[in-house]
Amino acid sequence: MATQLVMYEEEFHRINAVCDRLTKDANAKVVFLVDKNGQLISAAGQTHNIDTTSLASLTAGNVAAMGGLAKLIGENEFPNQFHEGAKDSLYMTLVGGRVVLVVIFDNRTSLGLVRLRIKKASDELEKIFIALAARSSAPGAGSPFAEISDADIDNLFSE
Amino acid sequence: MSFINYSSREINCKIVYYGPGLCGKTTNLQYIYNKTNPETKGKLISLSTETDRTLFFDFLPLSLGEIRGFKTRFHLYTVPGQVFYDASRKLILKGVDGVVFVADSQVERMEANIESMDNLRVNLAEQGYDLNKVPFVIQYNKRDLPNAVSEEELRNVLNPRGVPDFPGVAPTGVGVFDTLKAVAKLVLTELKKGGQ
Ligand SMILES: Nc1nc2c(ncn2[C@@H]2O[C@H](COP(=O)(O)OP(=O)(O)OP(=O)(O)O)[C@@H](O)[C@H]2O)c(=O)[nH]1
Ligand SMILES: [Mg+2]
Numbered sequence: 001m002a003t004q005l006v007m008y009e010e011e012f013h014r015i016n017a018v019c020d021r022l023t024k025d026a027n028a029k030v031v032f033l034v035d036k037n038g039q040l041i042s043a044a045g046q047t048h049n050i051d052t053t054s055l056a057s058l059t060a061g062n063v064a065a066m067g068g069l070a071k072l073i074g075e076n077e078f079p080n081q082f083h084e085g086a087k088d089s090l091y092m093t094l095v096g097g098r099v100v101l102v103v104i105f106d107n108r109t110s111l112g113l114v115r116l117r118i119k120k121a122s123d124e125l126e127k128i129f130i131a132l133a134a135r136s137s138a139p140g141a142g143s144p145f146a147e148i149s150d151a152d153i154d155n156l157f158s159e
Numbered sequence: 160m161s162f163i164n165y166s167s168r169e170i171n172c173k174i175v176y177y178g179p180g181l182c183g184k185t186t187n188l189q190y191i192y193n194k195t196n197p198e199t200k201g202k203l204i205s206l207s208t209e210t211d212r213t214l215f216f217d218f219l220p221l222s223l224g225e226i227r228g229f230k231t232r233f234h235l236y237t238v239p240g241q242v243f244y245d246a247s248r249k250l251i252l253k254g255v256d257g258v259v260f261v262a263d264s265q266v267e268r269m270e271a272n273i274e275s276m277d278n279l280r281v282n283l284a285e286q287g288y289d290l291n292k293v294p295f296v297i298q299y300n301k302r303d304l305p306n307a308v309s310e311e312e313l314r315n316v317l318n319p320r321g322v323p324d325f326p327g328v329a330p331t332g333v334g335v336f337d338t339l340k341a342v343a344k345l346v347l348t349e350l351k352k353g354g355q
Contacts, residue, residue: 007167012164037173039171058218061215
């Protein structure tokens with residue numbers, strides 16, 4: 001089976017910090033970081049009235065569909081996508097082939113600035129994810145669930 | 160491919176409902192959505208055609224409670240069952256942790272069931288998964304219909320390996336939660352083993 005994504009405290013804080021800073025530097029409304037499989041990793045900015053779980057899943061679906069289209073025409077991936085709305089616009093960038101950085105912004109900023117800041121943030125994120133991969137494949141980083149018992153699992157379903 | 164976050168103490172797993180067109184995959188998710196507490200579920204997202212056929216996927220996030228201080232979250236997806244949506248089915252299988260095969264019990268859908276099961280095996284293999292190793296359960300749906308073949312026959316054809324299987328009538332919920340619990344259990348048991 002494919003390796004699972006494991007997030008540790010240290011990297012999680014670093015990732016959240018990058019997303020926070022990107023929100024400010026790009027003057028964006030919201031920044032999301034989503035695993036290609038649709039799991040939300042981080043969210044920064046005005047997230048209160050956004051259904052972040054749905055957003056993560058649809059982002060992953062969109063990136064997967066565009067990736068499929070890319071392969072059909074002989075491209076490996078479309079690493080960047082821009083969608084312009086009447087009020088809000090959305091920019092998606094693949095980071096390290098594994099996660100998707102999503103920035104939602106309005107006319108208080110510009111596409112040029114957003115692009116520039118995304119570039120910097122995604123370089124930083126890529127480094128963090130490399131560190132993360134190294135850590136979770138290091139010897140001794142076995143399953144955190146090795147100690148759970150069958151009874152623990154049964155209890156979850158016992159209402 | 161589960162996602163374990165030590166910092167927020169969460170674990171996320173992906174379960175995919177597979178099966179031929181109109182077998183009742185979307186109906187399973189709708190029933191689950193309608194019967195779970197608001198605080199344990201997110202929105203049910205359905206990307207469907209105007210005639211309510213799944214076009215890309217349905218998605219329902221569910222929280223199942225805590226294990227040793229970790230919140231367990233399951234992301235349920237359905238694939239589009241119609242044969243020509245194969246490219247989309249492949250995409251949705253990416254990163255899957257557990258599979259539910261929903262079979263249509265009607266005698267005239269027997270071939271479609273077999274084809275879909277073969278298609279599942281091939282598409283999983285393309286992603287590097289072996290159907291014999293992935294957490295896997297089967298639901299024989301539409302047990303209420305007069306033209307349903309016997310469970311025994313369905314089992315013979317679709318379940319030679321004897322994975323957990325359940326009769327279902329998805330619109331009234333028969334077998335729906337039994338199926339979900341069984342696959343969730345297998346997924347967690349797999350995680351316990353280390354998954355790799
Ligand atoms: N009688 C009966 N009808 C069912 C049952 N389960 C589903 N249906 C009906 O079958 C039809 C198709 O169900 P869906 O859940 O949309 O099927 P699906 O598998 O999602 O189909 P696709 O999206 O095309 O792959 C709907 O009209 C359901 O109400 C069942 O157990 N018994
Ligand atoms: Mg459907």
